[in-house]
Amino acid sequence: MLFGIAxxxxxxxxxxxxxxxxxxxxxxxxxxxxxxxxxxxxVLGLVxxxxxxxxxxxxxxxxxxxxxxxxDTPLLVQLFFLYYVLPEYGIxxxxxxxGALALGIQYSAYTAEVYRAGLQAIARGQxxxxxxxxxxxxxxxxxxxxxxxxxRIVPAMGNxxxxxxxxVPILSVVTVLEMLNVAQIIGDRTFNYLxxxxxVGGIYLIMTLVASAGVRFVDRALPKRGIPLK
Amino acid sequence: MMHWTEYFGPLxxxxxxxxxxxxxxxxxxxxxxxxxxxxxxxxxxxxxxxxIVYIExxxGTSLLVQLFWLYFALPLVGMAIGIDLRLPxxxxxxxxxxxxxxxxxxxxxxxxxxxVSKDQxxxxxxxxxxxxxxxxxxxxxxxxxxxxxxxxNLAVQNLKDTALVSLISLSDLAFRAEQLRNFTQDSTTIYxxxxxxxxxxxxxxxxxMKLLERYVGRWRAGAR
Numbered sequence: 001m002l003f004g005i006a007x008x009x010x011x012x013x014x015x016x017x018x019x020x021x022x023x024x025x026x027x028x029x030x031x032x033x034x035x036x037x038x039x040x041x042x043v044l045g046l047v048x049x050x051x052x053x054x055x056x057x058x059x060x061x062x063x064x065x066x067x068x069x070x071x072d073t074p075l076l077v078q079l080f081f082l083y084y085v086l087p088e089y090g091i092x093x094x095x096x097x098x099g100a101l102a103l104g105i106q107y108s109a110y111t112a113e114v115y116r117a118g119l120q121a122i123a124r125g126q127x128x129x130x131x132x133x134x135x136x137x138x139x140x141x142x143x144x145x146x147x148x149x150x151x152r153i154v155p156a157m158g159n160x161x162x163x164x165x166x167x168v169p170i171l172s173v174v175t176v177l178e179m180l181n182v183a184q185i186i187g188d189r190t191f192n193y194l195x196x197x198x199x200v201g202g203i204y205l206i207m208t209l210v211a212s213a214g215v216r217f218v219d220r221a222l223p224k225r226g227i228p229l230k
Numbered sequence: 231m232m233h234w235t236e237y238f239g240p241l242x243x244x245x246x247x248x249x250x251x252x253x254x255x256x257x258x259x260x261x262x263x264x265x266x267x268x269x270x271x272x273x274x275x276x277x278x279x280x281x282i283v284y285i286e287x288x289x290g291t292s293l294l295v296q297l298f299w300l301y302f303a304l305p306l307v308g309m310a311i312g313i314d315l316r317l318p319x320x321x322x323x324x325x326x327x328x329x330x331x332x333x334x335x336x337x338x339x340x341x342x343x344x345x346v347s348k349d350q351x352x353x354x355x356x357x358x359x360x361x362x363x364x365x366x367x368x369x370x371x372x373x374x375x376x377x378x379x380x381x382x383n384l385a386v387q388n389l390k391d392t393a394l395v396s397l398i399s400l401s402d403l404a405f406r407a408e409q410l411r412n413f414t415q416d417s418t419t420i421y422x423x424x425x426x427x428x429x430x431x432x433x434x435x436x437x438x439m440k441l442l443e444r445y446v447g448r449w450r451a452g453a454r
Contacts, residue, residue, distance in 0.1 A: 073425045170394070194303040
């Protein structure tokens with residue numbers, strides 16, 4: 001019994017049906033961690049991208065080194081680092097928040113590249129044309145660059161959203177009760193790991209196939225020449 | 231109380247396990263990548279289907295789920311069909327890592343094969359090359375240099391992923407860190423050291439992949 005829901009071990013099928021609602025509880029936590037982690041990655045990634053595009057080397061260079069460092073070290077170790085080190089400095093977060101923060105930090109290094117690539121891919125001619133039309137630089141950014149960058153950025157971000165979802169099980173090591181952890185607990189108590197772990201695999205597969213189809217749909221639906229922001 | 235320099239001994243032992251895991255699973259992963267990437271580009275429907283299912287399953291599920299499935303669930307499948315499928319942690323770890331990275335690599339291989347110009351395939355056909363000879367002599371030598379930059383990223387990804395095997399009790403760098411922390415409670419020093427060690431390993435790996443990239447660059451059409 002978990003979350004007040006009992007399981008029925010009389011056969012593999014009844015067992016699977018009886019633990020589905022328990023796994024879905026775990027899935028809900030997985031989804032929450034994904035969304036929060038993604039949100040942090042989007043915001044922090046924008047900060048990194050902005051710092052990296054500052055023309056001053058003293059600003060852009062440390063930002064480049066830090067993001068490279070984040071990208072080259074394992075999420076699991078970063079997670080342990082946050083989980084054990086933050087409390088030593090008096091910052092005590094619940095495990096879920098620490099986990100989402102670790103996900104967000106790890107993926108911010110990737111989203112930063114997406115922002116930068118998306119913004120820098122806009123042809124020079126566009127900047128020059130905006131200048132020739134006497135547009136101010138703020139207006140150039142919001143009305144010329146951004147609308148064209150969005151269709152390049154959004155699909156790539158969608159792929160990272162899927163990646164984050166697949167990395168959420170790592171949070172189980174700091175006691176977050178996401179779907180894999182829930183399956184593991186069911187396995188520990190019933191000695192049947194096969195059914196819950198296979199179900200988690202199946203649910204993940206469905207989620208990622210649906211999400212990837214969604215990303216492809218958005219990619220096709222976004223007008224390639226840019227979206228008007230007004 | 232241990233001095234921080236004393237941490238190096240056990241951490242280096244762990245780093246060595248991490249290096250070995252990375253090397254084995256990257257090589258095995260490359261084999262899976264080529265097999266499934268070529269399979270997905272094949273004309274035979276069966277080969278294509280098998281490759282697509284493999285790629286989608288391993289890219290579509292979480293690595294940790296795959297690792298736990300191989301380690302905890304596979305023995306139960308074995309019990310049901312009467313074969314001993316209990317894998318030692320190192321085998322389960324290398325297998326999960328390489329199957330996972332192989333599925334990502336397969337898409338790279340497929341993409342690079344598709345990017346070889348159509349003229350090349352037509353010329354090979356005009357010269358009466360068998361499909362196998364076309365693949366080995368024409369397509370792959372030109373496609374492999376194009377695969378190298380994404381392969382470099384995947385190798386680093388794989389190095390990072392090896393940290394997960396510490397969760398099935400393999401004593402890699404992440405495992406040693408946790409062990410030391412339990413013993414000394416000196417989290418900040420240990421985890422800072424470990425992060426920098428992974429970073430150093432990643433830099434070395436990136437350098438090696440760059441050297442390999444330069445080496446296979448000679449196969450590019452027109453390069454002499």
